[in-house]
Amino acid sequence: MKTDKDPIGRRNFLKCMAWAGTGVVWTMNAGLLSSSALGSGAKRKGSFTFAQISDSHIGFNKDPNHEVTKTFQEAVDKINALEERPAFVIHTGDISHLSRPEEFDTAAQILKGARTGQIYFVPGEHDVFTDDGKLYLERFGRGTQGHGWQSFDYEGVHFIGLINVLNLKQGSGTGLGGTGFGQLGQDQLAWLERDVKGLSSSTPIVVFAHIPLWTIYPDWGWGTDDSAQALSYLKGFGSVTVLNGHIHQVMKKVEGNVTFHTAFSTAYPQPAPGTAPAPGPIKDVPAERLRSLLGVTDVDVTRNGNPLAVVDLALQ
């Protein structure tokens, strides 16, 4: 994929970044996205809200952020300051930087202070790569199935947490022209197919997973090898929202019945696809700008299931 032909080019990325400082309300209606700035007076009416938090990378201690614990705490504070208390919080992975017990401890401790009903997790590759996810599952995988995947219902909305960071094999994903993609695996796909089989097509579906379930940038492995198969099971549903992390920046796409969304990190921003030699942290962020590139996501769900308003809140 050529950078200059990428639909998510630098210009769009910068546009997103410009908006990020204030926060934007996204509303999907009849397949179209519309946006309005936060605080513009538009009252959001919904039956409940939930928050997404991602890529806390507790343990990271380099430029541009030597205080990831502090910025993670600020993200939780941001959630606690929401006008409407979120029904629950979803953490979309890379809780830790190096899967170390003390990193998991710190994250869990901070999340205890979140004013919400429950916290759901899916792991990022940073949480599972040293022991195939054993420690992660012990600490954050209670009540899940298989290797940590899960589904639950809340006020008529069906939520599905998928894991696409296990058994990452060199050479996977060749079918998409790139290797090193995330992968769901046949066991999980079979479970997913069964999980959604009995649901009415009017049930709103929210899928969350760490690595994006759409191909954002093959050169950096930003996609999931077998996501098309997973999405094929969700084709018949009227409203599907996919929430991901991993790329440390906000991106959105609508494709048919599916709205894709990636979240801010609470730790450090990563470059837009192809704008740097490698997807490592953007190191030269001025300290006073850092918090405009970090944040949390607030999702407003209306009772009739449509639309879902996805709001990205920068820390600053």
Place this chain on the structure above:
Amino acid sequence: MLIKLKLSFFLVAILGVVGSFVLGHGARTGAQPATTNANEIVIQNFAFQPASLTVKVGTKVTWVNRDDDPHTATANDKKFSSKTLDTGDQFSMEFSQPGTYKYYCALHPRMTGEVIVK
């Protein structure tokens, strides 16, 4: 220790000479950067450099992480793996059997490399 301290000055002098020879020899060997670098794989910008390294049987190969992101050097068949290499960390491994050893980074599986042992 006490006995050694009571040894004659002559013996101590001889030991000193031998010792300095050994140290000097060691220092000379260690000071040959070509030898060290030839068997070193640098991890930078999410890539193993060189991506393909050919060495003789019995060579110790060292990976050094110069990225800000953590990486690993993990055999495709999982027969060897470094621990997590944070910035500046290194991992060494001696290859005692000929063959082609393909490896990747367990965190960023697009990063691949091979060591060819002849």
